[in-house]
Amino acid sequence: MFWDKWIPGKYLVNSTVCGIEVVFTANGYTLNYALLKNQNNKLNVIESGRCESFTQLPDSIKKTKCPLVINFTGKGVINKKASYNSQEELHSAEFIHQHLPAVNTDEFYFQIIPQDNGSCFIALLRKEQADNLIAEINQNKFEI
Numbered sequence: 582m583f584w585d586k587w588i589p590g591k592y593l594v595n596s597t598v599c600g601i602e603v604v605f606t607a608n609g610y611t612l613n614y615a616l617l618k619n620q621n622n623k624l625n626v627i628e629s630g631r632c633e634s635f636t637q638l639p640d641s642i643k644k645t646k647c648p649l650v651i652n653f654t655g656k657g658v659i660n661k662k663a664s665y666n667s668q669e670e671l672h673s674a675e676f677i678h679q680h681l682p683a684v685n686t687d688e689f690y691f692q693i694i695p696q697d698n699g700s701c702f703i704a705l706l707r708k709e710q711a712d713n714l715i716a717e718i719n720q721n722k723f724e725i
Contacts, residue, residue, distance in 0.1 A: 596620070597627075597647040599638075603714060605655035609633070610714070616642055635721045648724045659684075659705040671695060677703065 602613040615629040628641055663680040665671055671693050677686050680703060690711055695701045718725060 597645050598650055599642050599645075599647050600650045600652070602652045602654060605653070605657050605710065607656060610655070612638070614638060614642065616645070616647070635717050635723065638721075643721075643723075646724070649718065651718075651725060653706050653711065657707055657710055659703075661703045661705075662700060663703055664700045665695070666699070668695070671701065681705070 596619040598617050600615045600617060604611045604613065610633075612632050612635070613630075614632070616627040618625050618627050628639060630639070632638060659681070661680060663676075665676065670676055674686055676693070677684060677691060684705060688708060689705045690708055691706075692704045693701050694704070715725070
């Protein structure tokens with residue numbers, strides 16, 4: 582198949598992944614995590630919990646060296662519902678300025694999630710917030 586050229590082989594055979602929700606608060610952030618394993622086409626939760634930093638994640642997650650799938654939410658994350666006319670429109674910087682005129686797109690990471698009915702969700706996160714966390718993740722030798 583074509584995807585084996587873009588996705589490293591270790592991820593195609595890896596049956597374990599750790600989902601992490603990063604919840605930004607006024608005092609920093611909290612992590613909600615779930616270590617998931619695919620066994621016989623059934624997804625099992627191996628371990629789940631909450632901690633205050635990536636260094637506090639349990640050893641079971643560190644030892645598996647599984648990739649982290651991260652979701653950002655909470656203080657500083659902006660979500661807005663919008664409508665669009667064409668897929669091409671979604672990929673233009675003008676689309677963000679049209680729906681969030683005060684946002685400087687150079688200061689934010691954004692994701693546009695199209696829906697079937699001509700609407701979409703725009704999610705924004707300050708680059709400074711994300712970059713600090715990504716540096717911490719890399720420091721702790723996790724894969725994203």
